Amino acid sequence: MTQIPFLDLTAAYRRLQAEIDAALGRVAAGGRYILGDEVAAFESEFAAYLGLDHAVGVASGTDAVMLALRACGVGPGDEVITVSHTAVATVAAIELCGATPRLVDIDAATFTMAPAAFAAALTPRTKAMIVVHLYGNPADMDAIIPIARAHGLAVIEDCAQAHGARYRGRLVGALGDVAAFSFYPTKNLAALGDGGAVATNRPEIADRLRQLRQYGWRERYISEIPGTNSRLDELQAAVLRVRLRRLDEENDARRRLAAAYTQALAGLPVTTPYARPDDKHVYHLYVIQTERRDALQAHLTRQGIGTAIHYPVPVHRQPAYLRLGYGPGSLPATEAAAREILSLPLYPDLPPEAVATVAGAIASFLAG
Known part of the structure; x- marks a missing residue:
């Protein structure tokens, strides 16, 4: 594997x-x-x-x-x-x-x-x-x-x-x-x-x-x-x-990998990251969205592909901060994101072929 x-x-x-x-x-x-x-x-x-x-x-x-x-x-x-x-x-x-x-x-x-x-x-x-x-x-x-x-x-x-x-x-x-x-x-x-x-x-x-x-x-x-x-x-x-001294070149590598992900995932029922045309996103994380997030993450884990969720519980719904008084549904876009987001492997030294492997595993899951 x-x-x-x-x-x-x-x-x-x-x-x-x-x-x-x-x-x-x-x-x-x-x-x-x-x-x-x-x-x-x-x-x-x-x-x-x-x-x-x-x-x-x-x-x-x-x-x-x-x-x-x-x-x-x-x-x-x-x-x-x-x-x-x-x-x-x-x-x-x-x-x-x-x-x-x-x-x-x-x-x-x-x-x-x-x-x-x-x-x-x-x-x-x-x-x-x-x-x-x-x-x-x-x-x-x-x-x-x-x-x-x-x-x-x-x-x-x-x-x-x-x-x-x-x-x-x-x-x-x-x-x-x-x-x-x-x-x-x-x-x-x-x-x-x-x-x-x-x-x-x-x-x-x-x-x-x-x-x-x-x-x-x-x-x-x-x-x-x-x-x-x-x-x-x-x-x-x-x-x-x-x-x-290497920050800009490493950010460029991140952007190339992110572009490869976006191209490979095009046409699939997942939402890929959005960046305004005049901005330069540096892809600390490459985060997709899907309503089937948990099942997709489990599938990728079985395929030997590491993923993460940034973040699974919004701050206002974490036990330490319930005292602030924000109930369920109070921040709807935030709560929807927490249910659907998934961070894929991305770092400057990630081999480009790994992007194709990850995208292929996502496509196979979504086709099932």
Whole structure:
């Protein structure tokens, strides 16, 4: 039986082993392991890639969202609007600030925030909004940002799944007030462990972020504001510098594989990913939809093909968040997606012939 894993994290390491090993050795021999030259260099290089003035390395993507919110002044008593169809980290970060999440529905085609749902969720307590560029597909920022600006809200982009994606020619992460990135090992820009960054053009936000990530310090051991310990370490920064140089070419490989999937699945009763013509989707995940999702996933598993569901239970229906008061049917597009979505194998080193095998297995199931 052919075995096609959903993801092979070792493939990129094997391809880049010489460079990654050299980077790790350089850090080990250098003797500076926290907030040293590698972090500073990566922050500069990543900011330049985004076309922004500042990038601040932190410990994880969750911390990146939380610290972005705190740097924008979000705290207890405030409400933050975001989607329920996201990794739970987005919502957890809001509550880590002491704020209250207000969850809204998605556009059924793009799986990103529905602008009308965002507008309908505004209250006098709304302080900020988090727009999630899910699966590598940019949200409709030209529809969303004017609503936020009209109500004086901070716009935080959650770019954890969208490194290098473009909205109408502009890189995501450079469209709002501040952007949060994750470098978790599965991401398009991946470390060998946890890591994150917050990027912005606003110097006052960047300055506050640098304080918040290290106990509120400007001067060592003197906390001017309450902070935390959330620092990107030198080893991960060194790896990320290697991976950043390959980000665009790896995203191009993802796009080629996604196009092959879309062509191979054409004419079958499944919905393939939608991208607006002027946008550049970077396919962190290739997600199809079918009402027969569970049976299809079981069939593919029997064929030795790995799949996943991102995400099987929306945040508003998870046990920890039922207290927010969103009942069944309250976010219909989100709940429909959770019943029907299936993520297929896709990563830059996936052999092209694997796409044909997966598509063939899907076709055989649907023909049965």
